[in-house]
Amino acid sequence: MIEIWGRRSAYNVQKVLWTLGELELPYRHIDAGGSAGGLDQAEFLAMNPNGRIPVLADGDVTIWESNSIVRYLCAQYSGDRLWAVTPAKRSLAERWMDWELATLQPDFLDLFWGFYRTPEALRDHQKIQHASARCQKHFALLDAHLAEHTFLAGDEFTMGDIPVATSLYRYFEMGIPTPEIPNVRRWYGALAERKAYREHIMTPFDKLYGRQTF
Ligand SMILES: N[C@@H](CCC(=O)N[C@@H](CS)C(=O)NCC(=O)O)C(=O)O
The missing domain is CATH 1.20.1050.10 (Glutathione S-transferase Yfyf (Class Pi); Chain A, domain 2)
Structure with missing residues (x-):
C-alpha cells in the first residue's frame, strides 16, 4: 500500500494527492506538518532529511520532493499516459x-x-x-x-x-x-x-x- 505523509492543505502535498487521484491508486494518508507536526522526529527525518512534506513510500521505495514523487508515480503506474517513455x-x-x-x-x-x-x-x-x-x-x-x-x-x-x-x-x-x-x-x-x-x-x-x- 502506498503511503503519503503531509497535510492536505500544503501546496506541494496537493500535487501528489492529485496525481494519486488521477491514477486511481489506493493509498494511506498520514497527516504530518503544520499543526500535526512530526517533521522533526527522527523517524520522519530518516525518510526526508529536509524535514519537509510530502514524502511518499511505496514498498521499499521512499521519495521526497513533490515533483520527483509525481514523476515516479506517473512512470510507475500510468503506462505511457501521463508519462512518456520517449x-x-x-x-x-x-x-x-x-x-x-x-x-x-x-x-x-x-x-x-x-x-x-x-x-x-x-x-x-x-x-x-x-x-x-x-x-x-x-x-x-x-x-x-x-x-x-x-x-x-x-x-x-x-x-x-x-x-x-x-x-x-x-x-x-x-x-x-x-x-x-x-x-x-x-x-x-x-x-x-x-x-x-x-x-x-x-x-x-x-x-x-x-x-x-x-
Ligand atoms: N521543494 C519541496 C518543498 C517542500 C516544502 O517546503 N513543503 C512544505 C509544505 S508545501 C513544508 O514541509 N512545510 C512545513 C509544514 O507544512 O509544516 C517539495 O516540492 O517537496
Whole structure:
C-alpha cells in the first residue's frame, strides 16, 4: 500500500494527492506538518532529511520532493499516459515541472505568503506588488503557450500539467487582481472537469488567511 505523509492543505502535498487521484491508486494518508507536526522526529527525518512534506513510500521505495514523487508515480503506474517513455516527448512535460519549481513557485509563494498568509497590518505592500508583477509575467508566458496547445505538453493531459496547475485555484481565488489570461482560464476550466483536481486542488483554504504559523 502506498503511503503519503503531509497535510492536505500544503501546496506541494496537493500535487501528489492529485496525481494519486488521477491514477486511481489506493493509498494511506498520514497527516504530518503544520499543526500535526512530526517533521522533526527522527523517524520522519530518516525518510526526508529536509524535514519537509510530502514524502511518499511505496514498498521499499521512499521519495521526497513533490515533483520527483509525481514523476515516479506517473512512470510507475500510468503506462505511457501521463508519462512518456520517449525522452524527447517526456521533456515537453518535464520542462514545465522544472519551470514550476524554479520560476513560478518562488514568486507564487512570495505572493501567497506576503498577501494571503500575512495579517493585513503586517503586509509589505511593495513586496506584494513585486511578487504579483512577477507572477503576472509568468502567467502571461503560460497564456501564450496555451494559445497554441490544449495542455502544457500538447493535446493530452500529462504529468506536465500537475505542478503548474496546482497553483491556479489559489491564484484565482486569493483575492488579488489577476491579468486577462483567457487561455489559462480555458485550461483551468478543462482541469476543473477532472474529479481528482476538484477533490484535491479546488479545496477551501480560508483557514490559512492571515496565518503565518500552521
Ligand atoms: N521543494 C519541496 C518543498 C517542500 C516544502 O517546503 N513543503 C512544505 C509544505 S508545501 C513544508 O514541509 N512545510 C512545513 C509544514 O507544512 O509544516 C517539495 O516540492 O517537496
